[in-house]
Amino acid sequence: MKKCIGKILLPIAVCFLIGDALGSTSEPVRLFVKEVPLKVLGKEVTVIAIEQADGTQGYSPEKADGFHVEVVNQLKVPTSIHWHGLILPNLMDGVPFVTQNPIAPGKSFRYDFPLKQSGTYWMHSHYGLQEQLYNSAPLIIWTPEERAKAARQVVVMLSDFSFTPPEQILKGLKSGMQTPNMKKDPSAEKSESSNSVKMSGRMGKSAAAGVIAQKWDDQKQRLARTVLRAPEAEIDVKYDALIANRRTLDDPEIISVNAGESVLLRLIAASSNQNFYVDTGTLEAELLAVDGKALQPIKGNFFQLGVAQRLDLKITIPKDGGAYPILAQGEGTKLLCGVVLITKGASVPKLSRTASVSTAALDNTQEKMLRALNPLSDRSINRTLPAALGGNMATYVWTINGAAYPNSNFLAIQSGEHVGIAFTNSTNMGHPMHLHGHDFQVVEIDGEKMSGALRDTLMVPPRSKMTVAFDADNAGVWPLHCHLLYHLDTGMFTVVKYGGTDATFWQPKAQAKEFGTSN
Numbered sequence: 001m002k003k004c005i006g007k008i009l010l011p012i013a014v015c016f017l018i019g020d021a022l023g024s025t026s027e028p029v030r031l032f033v034k035e036v037p038l039k040v041l042g043k044e045v046t047v048i049a050i051e052q053a054d055g056t057q058g059y060s061p062e063k064a065d066g067f068h069v070e071v072v073n074q075l076k077v078p079t080s081i082h083w084h085g086l087i088l089p090n091l092m093d094g095v096p097f098v099t100q101n102p103i104a105p106g107k108s109f110r111y112d113f114p115l116k117q118s119g120t121y122w123m124h125s126h127y128g129l130q131e132q133l134y135n136s137a138p139l140i141i142w143t144p145e146e147r148a149k150a151a152r153q154v155v156v157m158l159s160d161f162s163f164t165p166p167e168q169i170l171k172g173l174k175s176g177m178q179t180p181n182m183k184k185d186p187s188a189e190k191s192e193s194s195n196s197v198k199m200s201g202r203m204g205k206s207a208a209a210g211v212i213a214q215k216w217d218d219q220k221q222r223l224a225r226t227v228l229r230a231p232e233a234e235i236d237v238k239y240d241a242l243i244a245n246r247r248t249l250d251d252p253e254i255i256s257v258n259a260g261e262s263v264l265l266r267l268i269a270a271s272s273n274q275n276f277y278v279d280t281g282t283l284e285a286e287l288l289a290v291d292g293k294a295l296q297p298i299k300g301n302f303f304q305l306g307v308a309q310r311l312d313l314k315i316t317i318p319k320d321g322g323a324y325p326i327l328a329q330g331e332g333t334k335l336l337c338g339v340v341l342i343t344k345g346a347s348v349p350k351l352s353r354t355a356s357v358s359t360a361a362l363d364n365t366q367e368k369m370l371r372a373l374n375p376l377s378d379r380s381i382n383r384t385l386p387a388a389l390g391g392n393m394a395t396y397v398w399t400i401n402g403a404a405y406p407n408s409n410f411l412a413i414q415s416g417e418h419v420g421i422a423f424t425n426s427t428n429m430g431h432p433m434h435l436h437g438h439d440f441q442v443v444e445i446d447g448e449k450m451s452g453a454l455r456d457t458l459m460v461p462p463r464s465k466m467t468v469a470f471d472a473d474n475a476g477v478w479p480l481h482c483h484l485l486y487h488l489d490t491g492m493f494t495v496v497k498y499g500g501t502d503a504t505f506w507q508p509k510a511q512a513k514e515f516g517t518s519n
């Protein structure tokens with residue numbers, strides 16, 4: 001109510017209206033970051049949730065109301081919540097040691113800003129390895145247009161689960177040893193230290209069984225599933241299970257739908273290290289948006305979804321009804337998760353948690369077909385930032401432009417520029433690269449120019465080159481990083497910094513001290 005003090009003579013109702021228009025006096029929604037129990041494969045574990053007082057997961061505001069949140073840290077350790085994909089003022093971005101200090105246990109932090117986007121976003125901890133314990137939640141921004149997209153709308157958060165604590169997973173990766181999970185998987189190779197041995201071993205095995213991949217069916221103009229004689233995707237963390245809306249496929253969320261109605265699935269890859277292939281089975285889907293940003297719609301029943309990305313898939317339930325599993329298979333694994341859409345009277349099918357064969361790596365099949373519905377203006381790029389993605393499983397240090405974070409390097413830009421980021425991936429793994437605070441557009445894939453999708457997270461497949469462009473219209477110091485949690489944590493992170501920015505909160509040395517790392 002501070003803003004109203006100077007307007008004391010105005011009637012209170014008018015004062016409230018003024019306050020709302022300014023976007024700063026609305027009562028915040030309190031988001032409690034807390035430990036919660038979860039049962040996975042019959043075992044009780046403790047994980048984290050971001051919940052409102054009434055148990056609602058996350059926060060889904062009306063765009064017109066703006067963003068008004070107070071994050072309350074009820075954990076025993078510090079935290080900080082990032083609003084993934086939102087175009088917001090720099091100091092509202094929620095990244096500890098870049099735009100704010102961590103929120104201490106028992107403390108809270110207030111976030112207020114106007115909303116510029118609508119659609120499917122999400123929130124997650126940007127502190128340490130908390131994302132692996134599901135310190136994350138949906139963030140859907142509503143408008144009348146978003147509501148009108150389908151008769152029913154369903155949010156599906158996909159994630160990866162391990163009984164091994166994240167610190168121990170990381171330790172295993174760094175030491176070049178197998179994680180305990182890897183030992184349980186008979187298909188895992190004995191050592192992570194020799195890529196050539198491992199790749200040839202996998203190719204030999206895969207050649208017999210084939211791997212699942214995605215294809216563009218040019219005749220039918222749709223994205224579809226295929227089986228290839230190709231190498232299995234190289235992945236670094238083997239999970240015990242995949243989960244959708246915090247449930248495994250032996251006890252999935254069952255969602256009641258009506259025969260004949262349209263359903264918009266808002267799928268969020270809230271996983272720490274696991275990319276997905278999404279399969280809508282017998283239901284033909286229309287991909288309406290990626291990362292919350294509208295596309296020229298594209299059809300299919302098999303889609304790629306990198307860590308931190310989102311897919312808005314519109315489907316129509318057939319008139320005769322039935323049960324319709326919406327499944328996601330982990331890249332480089334046989335593990336499945338999903339939800340089941342079901343009409344009245346239909347019986348719930350028994351679903352296996354594993355597919356019969358593994359998958360190929362995510363590639364550019366889908367990305368090359370995507371076109372933004374509202375592309376950025378056709379300006380020429382004034383400045384291209386290099387982003388050479390390096391590192392490997394053997395050393396488990398991941399780099400951007402040869403350096404592992406924390407460091408004080410930055411990519412410099414100026415307000416008003418139209419900036420390109422040229423990603424070159426020289427590693428054997430795909431990296432889902434996320435730029436904070438901006439929408440960017442895919443403008444070139446492997447030398448081919450295009451007016452591709454608008455995104456906030458780009459999957460850069462192994463050994464590929466991709467360029468994105470964005471308007472430098474949001475001053476600040478903005479993280480640019482791989483969204484694979486264990487790559488982010490071991491160095492694949494840098495910042496894009498506008499000239500003249502007050503970077504008081506950007507403290508790479510303090511981050512190194514907090515987490516006991518230095519580079």
Ligand SMILES: [Cu+2]
Pocket residue numbers: 398430431432482483484487488492
């Ligand atoms: Cu990465």
